[in-house]
Amino acid sequence: MSSEVTPTSKPVKTTGLHIGEAEPGCRKVDPILIADGVTRTFGGLKAVDVDHVEIPRGAITALIGPNGAGKTTFFNLLTGFDKPDTGKWEFDGRSLAHVPAYRVARMGLIRTFQLTKALGLLSVLDNMKLGAKDQSGENLFRAMFPFLWRKQEEEIESKAVELLTRFKLDAKQTDYAASLSGGQRKLLEMARALMSDPTLVMLDEPMAGVNPALTQSLLDHILDLKSQGMTVLFVEHDMHMVRHIADWVVVMAEGRIVAEGDPYTVMENPAVIDAYLGAHHDSDLGVTDTEHVEAIKELIDDEQ
Amino acid sequence: MIDWIQIFSNAAQELISPTTAAYALAALGLAIHFGYTGLLNFGQAGFMALGAYGYAISVLSFGLPVWAAILVGIGASVVFALILGIPTLRLRADYLAIVTIAAAEILRLIFTTNTFEAITGSAQGLNGYKGSFAALNPIPKGTYGFGPFQYNEYDWWLRILGWTVVVLLALLTWLIMRSPWGRVIKGIREDEDAVRALGKNVYSYKMQSLILGGVYGTLAGMIFILPRAVVPANYQTSLTFFVYAILLLGGAATILGPIVGSMIFWVLLSFFSGFISRAVEAGWLPFMTQVQAGQLRFILVGVAIMLIVIFRPQGIFGNKKELAFVK
Known part of the structure; x- marks a missing residue:
């Protein structure tokens, strides 16, 4: 569906965000959000177990991963909507650990919700x-x-x-x-988040349930945020959109950060393919590896 | 034959009776809790009891002047709201409902128990606290009025003061509900997580709302006892539900709703009670005794309220458009 939408203009990608190898937990030139050792367990399940991650300032970062990877839980932890078992994280040099959600918002870190919360x-x-x-x-x-x-x-x-x-x-x-319709509520929620002039906007699945006609306008609005100097972190399943607008991609699976990188190289990363299709997807049935990798690429790559 | 004039004039008197004013004020407090903030307070009777006992005990046991007795009542209800709110306002809405209904009963039982009889008067309750209030009355002795509204100076003083308080607090409620504060409060009713994500301290706002509506209930409790005695049996859970009935009748998130709802409720109650008791007297209802007739009025009022809620679910002053989106 989204592949039929023609971008109005090619977005300008921000590059040179990281220092050293693009690997999980790599350092950034100018991080706005740094998380260290953040864990959260629900009973026996470790939903989030992030050793170290830095979100680059002034760029659009996508947080992707299969269902149940802990993306939304991680979002909730960062914004004070849930309390982690361990860990510390800071936003713009100020510690966010044990800060209630409304104070996090007042610091300039505004979030939206996966299920829109229009009042x-x-x-x-x-x-x-x-x-x-x-x-x-x-x-x-x-x-x-x-x-x-x-x-x-x-x-x-x-x-x-x-x-x-x-x-x-x-x-x-x-x-x-x-x-309002579902798509209009998404727009309203994003517009409402901008009323407080945030420095970091966190969007939880901004495209979920939005029809293709509205998708392009939402994408443009997200790109607009960057051109106005805001930092964007978003969770998304639509790979086309991720490739189109993200400057940096962080991949989560089973609560951990498994890969980081720019949107084109990260999709090739074997850890990402494992995350989406299982670690042993290529070790049975006697089919050669390359065939599988090709098939996987086709699956993920809905752009071409 | 039935004396219709008498029945109607009794019913009309309820329009401006201090009891109607007290119920209107208690319902206005509930409108702040339930209609605007979405807090399910089932303990409004407890707040009213604190007003009644706070005032009466301050005057009788401590000899305080009227203004100090009022402040004691308000102070007690603020403390009560804090005790209720601190553990429950962080939880889901239904926890507050459970805690408030239980806390109001605990209060009533404490006021009823014999252990504190010297102060609370136990089941007999309290009276003889009206002297200092009557002494403030500027109206000269005599009977005034027209038509069915003939009262002596104390009754007029009580009505004027009671309804002045209702009007002032209704104006105050109207003012704050159209302010940014009211916007946050209504936002919390819709979705408190969304409001939290916008940087508002939801817990603090819910607490402010609980205290404010509770203070309205307390003042209602004081107006309620001035034409009668303080009797603990008046503060049963059914009192809270009558106040809820008034609120839903008028419209939950409205200012005029609770006031007009209270008038309709009391006029209907008085009309049915007068009509049925006369009808039994006249032999229209041979299967019924006077005692049974006294209960039937509540059944008829219940039916009347059911009809209004079925055919006008938003209440008299509610906005029909709101119902189009109720899940």
């Missing part, structure tokens, strides 16, 4: 306004005196309308968010 019975405009930070009217006592927050409210509203126009939702601003 249904709030208008689209109210959804947007909620995203702005440091609102003085959000204090209960100041809220009683509208003259204290009216001016800020107007500024927030004009910013919200501007963003909604960019995301082509301005015609919907007085509607309940519940009346």
Whole structure:
């Protein structure tokens, strides 16, 4: 489906992000997010076990991996929505360990959700306004005196309308968010995340359930974030999209980081192929290795 | 023959009775909890009991002036809200429901037990705390009014004060619900994780909402006891459910809903009670005694509320559009 979409322009890839070999846990020239020894177990299952990973600043990084690889759990840990068993991680030089989710968001690390969380019975405009930070009217006592927050409210509203126009939702601003389609909710959630001027935007499967017509516009919006100086980290299953917009790819499998690299070379990495198809996929039935690798490449590579 | 004038005038009196004001205020508190924030507080009766006992005990046992007694009641309900909220507001909504319903019962049983009879009056309750409130009355002695609304100076003083509090707090609620604070509160009702991801301290907002709505309940409890005595049996769980019925009748996330809902509830209750008891007297219902008739009014009010909820589920003032998206 997505292969039929023609990119409006070839995105400019950011290169030279890492130091040394492109291997799991390799160092970056300018990391914005560094995680060290982060583990999380659910009963006997080690959902996340990341030794070391650095996310490069000012680039679009994709976090990929098969279902159950621990990508969303890792997301939740980084954003304070879940507590890890061990480990420390820092964002922009500030430690994020044991910081509650709302403080993480205030630091400039804003996330979206795999299942969109549009606030249904709030208008689209109210959804947007909620995203702005440091609102003085959000204090209960100041809220009683509208003259204290009216001016800020107007500024927030004009910013919200501007963003909604960019995301082509301005015609919907007085509607309940519940009346939006699935794709429009994804757009709304992304636009809402931008209300707080984040430095790092974490998108959990931004393309899930979005029709092909909207895919291109969503891709452009993500590329836009980078051109405005934001860092993007996203989880995605659509390999076409990953290759199209990601500057760097981190591959997770069974809770661990198994490979890193730029999107073209990482797909060739045997560890990635193992992750998607099992470690012993090429050791039976007497078929030669190369045939399998070819078949796998065809499977992963839906671009050509 | 049935005295229809009497039945209707009794019903009309409920429109502005202090009890109606008290229920309206308690329902407004629940609107903040349930309608706007999505907190399932099933212990509004507990907050009302704290207001009633906080006021009465302060006056009777400690001889405090009116303003100090009111502050004691409010303070007690803030502490109660903190005790309820600290362990439960981090959990799913249903935990708060369980804890509040149990805590309100615990309070009622503590007020009923004989151990503290010297202070709480146990099952007999308390009275004789109205002197200092009546002394503040600026209205000269006498009977005033028109039509069915003929009251003495104390009853007018009580009605004016009660409804002034209702109007002021309704205005306050309206103000804060259209502010950015109200936006966060409504966002929490829809999806608290999304609001958390936008950098809002959800736990703190839920606590503020629980305290604020609880204080409304406490003030309602004080208005409730001024025309009668403090009796622990009044603060059973059924009180909370009557307040919920009023809230749903008027519309859960509205300001006028709880107030008008309370008026309708009490007018209907008074009308049915008057009508049935007269009808039994007149021999229209030969199979029924006066005692049974007293219970039938609740059945009829229940039926009336069911009809409203079936044919107008958003409540009287609720927005029909909201229901289109209810899962």
